[in-house]
Amino acid sequence: MATAYINGKIYTMKAEGDLCSAIVVEDGKFLYCGTDEEAKRIAEGGEVVDLHQAPVLPGMIDTHQHLFAYARDRLKLNLKKAESLEQLLEMIRQRAEETPDGQWIVGAGFDHERFIDRKELPTKEELDRVCPNNPLIITRYCLHINVANSLALKAGGIGPGFQPKVPGTVEFGPDGQPTGTLRDAAGADIVALAPDPLATQEGKKDAVEAACHELNRHGLTGVHAIQGLHCNLPEYTDVYQDLADEGRLTARVYLGFDRFPGCNIRTGLGNDMVKYGFYKLYVDGNMGGRTALLTEPYEDDPSTCGIPNYTQEELDAQVKKAYDMNLQVGAHVIGDKAAEMLTTAIEHARADRPNTDPRCFRMIHMSLLNQDVVDRIAKLPVVVDIQPMFVSTNVRWSETRVGHERSKYHYCWRKLLDNGMILSAGSDNPCESYDPMHGTYAIVTRQGMDGYPDGGWFPEERVSVYEAISMYTRNAAYVSYEEDLKGTIEAGKLADFVILDADVFHIEPEKIKDITVEKTYLGGKLVYAKN
Incomplete structure (x- = not known):
């Protein structure tokens, strides 16, 4: 039986400002998007829900989380x-x-x-x-x-x-x-020496199920869950599959692993709920610990340029192997030298078999860049997975690491957008807040959650609200090859959508972080309600 949702401000995210007032949902998909009258006609005999002009967005997708680690860390x-x-x-x-x-x-x-x-x-x-x-x-x-x-x-x-x-x-x-x-x-x-409180399969499942319900509370209906064993960040495909089979999984999961699969599978194996996604590499460390790999020494510790996890030759070999196995490659890079190394590895991988689909290579974080790297990646078919909250949480100390001049290329995501790059947004949860409204606030204002600094940090790198929300919706679906399934509100797509308590497109930027979710739907099923 179809259900009509009418009298809403439904942002389809097909294009900036694209609105409709009604949707019809049937069998887990959007059947219609348009006017109230037609929606009621199509859903005749079914339920009609009045949205009372509430703003609606597509279900949001976080393209970078360590979901099992978050479930574990909650304990x-x-x-x-x-x-x-x-x-x-x-x-x-x-x-x-x-x-x-x-x-x-x-x-x-x-x-x-x-x-x-x-x-x-x-x-x-x-x-x-x-x-x-x-x-x-x-x-x-x-x-x-x-x-x-x-x-x-x-x-x-x-x-x-x-x-x-x-x-x-x-x-x-x-x-x-x-x-x-x-x-x-x-x-x-x-x-790893500490006893594992989630040693049993049922324990793992219970913890992940609870964690997914928390994601739903913040409007997330999809997550790219990423393994990083060198940081004790495991993921378990069978946990997600079991939860999906039992009807207990309330977020669609796209998995990344930092080990090659043990059989000849490739990106996209799975279904609408659980898919194998990509091979993950960690090129360097992080800025907070001064292990991010820089082209020049740290401003506050001239004795080091960071720590590489690979030589250039080793990185080239790993990227090429994954590319030849038809696996999407996702690589963690924080420092500008690491970004240079990854760019070189991608250039080498494509030398014998150039690809034109930018989703083959995901450049993850890309926190500190330089103009040479920006120019080089602009010529490559790549996508960039950013973590908007990095700006907000690191704003008070970022310059101490690399100085003012180099910080002009710290989280320089406006430059990447202006160079035609496709950006998706993730949180790196449990590192940062996974609330998309927090992330949107961060890159729209370039400020900490406390409003520091006035006017924003390097405000020329701010992005628009539409660009930010696109990173959590249409772009996020695109980077996982699922743009025909989700990411926008259109007839035929999965009925993943979110009702907010305020209109993110018509609110003062500093108040975006305070927007909360009223309801979250996954495949037309209510998975979170505030009251």
């Missing part, structure tokens, strides 16, 4: 609200008092750059003082930096003279003792 000690080192240590102390001696404590979500007392990572000695009887490791919100206490380091065999698998990922003090700071793979190895 950890949440340190996101720590505004000072003192508060962080107190939160740990309280958890340690409640935890039996010897039992692991794992925390996540803190950002030392936000601390009001000392913008430095805690040391193992400070962690030891508040947690002396339990192995403890805490992970910065970026997921690339960890700090462990002495018991956790001992459990991992890390002491003087320890040689990590990746040079530079274990920090040592002048006395040769580990400081407790671990980066990327070194931290992931310690985290």
Whole structure:
């Protein structure tokens, strides 16, 4: 039986300003988009829902999340609200008092750059003082930096003279003792020692189901879930498939893995709910931990240009192998040198078999660029997956890493748009807020959530609201080869749509972050309602 939704402000996202007042949904798809009168006629005998002029958007899609890690982190000690080192240590102390001696404590979500007392990572000695009887490791919100206490380091065999698998990922003090700071793979190895609260299949499924319901609360009906084992960010295809088979999966999942598939599959295998998406590479680290790979040294640490995860030859080989296997390639690049390396690898991969479809190569993050890289990628068929919230959360310290002049190319997404690039938007959850209204606010205003700085940070790089929402809808569907299925509100497409409490296109930019979702529908089925 068809259902008509009438008297709405339905933004189809087919083109800027394209509106209709009514839609008809039947069998999980949009049957009609147009006028109230025709919608009621088509749905005669079915339900008619009055939208009362509420704004409607296509279901939004987050093109970069570590979804299982988010589901898992919801069970950890949440340190996101720590505004000072003192508060962080107190939160740990309280958890340690409640935890039996010897039992692991794992925390996540803190950002030392936000601390009001000392913008430095805690040391193992400070962690030891508040947690002396339990192995403890805490992970910065970026997921690339960890700090462990002495018991956790001992459990991992890390002491003087320890040689990590990746040079530079274990920090040592002048006395040769580990400081407790671990980066990327070194931290992931310690985290992996803690007992897994989601060891069973049912436990994993329950956690992911709950996490997807949280995504629905913010208007998300699709997510690109990405594995990163070197940062202890697993994903499990069978978990999503089981949930879909049981009717418990409330977001469409497009998967990325940082390992090659064990059989001859290619991008797109699956169905409307769960698909194999792409092969993921991590070219460098992150800016917060100074492991992002730069062409010139860091402004606040001239001793380093960051840490590469590959030589150019190794990266060339990985990209070429995936390309020849007909796998979509997605590569994490934060620094401008990493962006140069990836650009070179793509150029080499295409040398013998040029492609014209830009979706073959996804350049992920692209945080710091330079003019040479911008000019080179503008000539390539690539798409860029950005994380809008990076601007908002990093605005107070980004320039300290690379200085004012280089920061002109920090999150320079206006330049990419003006060069004809196709951009999609993701959150890097659990690193950042996955609320698309937060992300839209971030790149429309170029400000932190507190409004800093006045007028926006490098305001010439701002984007329009339509461009921002497109990144979460039509562009997001495009990068996963699903533009004929979703991303816009059109007859024949999947009936994924969202009702908002305010019109994102007709509201002051600084208020976009306060918009909330009234209802979220997946395939015409209500999966979230505010009241």
